[in-house]
Amino acid sequence: MFHKEGAQSILIGTVFTAVALLLTDKFIDIYWLRMTIQIIAFALLIIILQFFRNPSRNVIINKNEILAPVDGKVVVIEEVYESEYFKDKRIQVSIFMSPINVHVTRYGLSGLVKFSKYHPGKFLVAWHPKASEENERTTIVIENKNFGEVLYRQIAGALARRIVNYAKEGMQVVQGEDAGFIKFGSRVDIFLPLGTPLNVVLNQKAIGGKTIIATKSE
Known part of the structure; x- marks a missing residue:
């Protein structure tokens, strides 16, 4: 497929x-x-x-979990100041995609799209520290009953020249469904509320729609 x-x-x-x-x-x-x-x-x-392969993923929807939105390697886990939407501190989890990874973006959780914005920008290598704020990117915020508001950001890299984002403000989205595509090597940042229990570690391989990024009991 x-x-x-x-x-x-x-x-x-x-x-x-x-x-x-x-x-x-x-x-x-x-x-x-x-x-x-x-x-x-x-x-x-x-x-x-x-x-452009798009492997079928049998996603088991779980309101208490945030799933990896893309395939790749976890390259950042740290507390940062998110300046665009939250304007406060969040836990950032970043997944880097090489050109050989599947580049489909999937919704990591179900909920209401509160914010969706495209930003033109540079094409620094995706692992560059300033890529999240200076590269071409899209920022999407999903409101979820268990996790509150969760932001994820599709970031173009040195090769990626086109980001496709299907999320529109006011949409109800479902965990694991197709959320867009990033052409060639790039990365996705996820910003979670402080204190969110994480299920991943640095350099771990992530599989979109399968790997559990974070969990939260009711």
């Missing part, structure tokens, strides 16, 4: 590969050159297909 955001890229890649095969077979007689071009064309198509 592939994500709908990749439809155009997959179509272009398929057409390019088909044309490359036809033209090289017809006009290039040198075997090694013909095979090299065909292998490169196939490799590019495979990369495109791999990047």
